[in-house]
Amino acid sequence: YPWPDPEVLKYDNDFLDDLCVNIKEKLSSIPKTEQFSKDNSGHIALLITEIISLCAPIQLSEIESALNSLGINISTKIINRSIYLLQKVGFIDVLSYSSNKYYFPLKERKWVKFGKTKDNKLIDNQQLKMKVRQSFVTLTDPLSKRRITALRQIIAKKEMAEEIN
Known part of the structure; x- marks a missing residue:
């Protein structure tokens, strides 16, 4: 394929069609799911995203604790990079x-699709999310109040x- 050239304003449609076909073939050969690997930085990043989705609003130290509880011990630097x-x-x-x-x-x-618990029960993401929310919504300590206020601000944001979109 011809590499993009700022001097060339138009490419032959045959090149573009061929390129599109090749990209579609490559994409169709990629597996839709993959076994989690704690050595794969992409998997770690998506797990962090899932933890944030389930536990938001969440702080960095809590993300670290969640990863540690899953047996994934990585440095704060790597978490920050993700x-x-x-x-x-x-x-x-x-x-x-x-x-x-x-x-x-x-x-x-x-x-991330979680498997089963040690008791062979399916993990329900929505139920887990509600349990996390209930854990701080009912408390009246200053940290919980800050988290509730942060949650309100996030919802408003x-x-x-x-509305803009």
């Missing part, structure tokens, strides 16, 4: 409130973004 990339591709965003940073998803989508 978060930076996830923000750049528009999967998540951050809200600064008081001295805290809260991460939240921009797209409501299931990124998302609603404003939807």
Whole structure:
């Protein structure tokens, strides 16, 4: 294929059609699902996205704790790098409130399909999300109040973004 050239304003349609066919063939050969690997940085990034989706608003230390509880011990530097990339591709965003940073998803989508628990029960993402929300909504301590206020601000921010689009 001819490489893009700023001097060339138009390419032959045969080249473009052939390129499109090849891309579609490559995409159709890629598996739709893949076994999770904690050594795959892309898998880790999507797991972080799923944790943020389930637990938003969530802080960095809580993301680390969630990963550790899943047996994934990675450095804060790697988590921060994943978060930076996830923000750049528009999967998540951050809200600064008081001295805290809260991460939240921009797209409501299931990124990771969890298997079963040790008791052989299916993990229900929506039920898990509700349990997390209930864990701080009913509390009256200052940290929970901040998180509730952050959640309200996130909801308002998302609603404003939807109105613009």
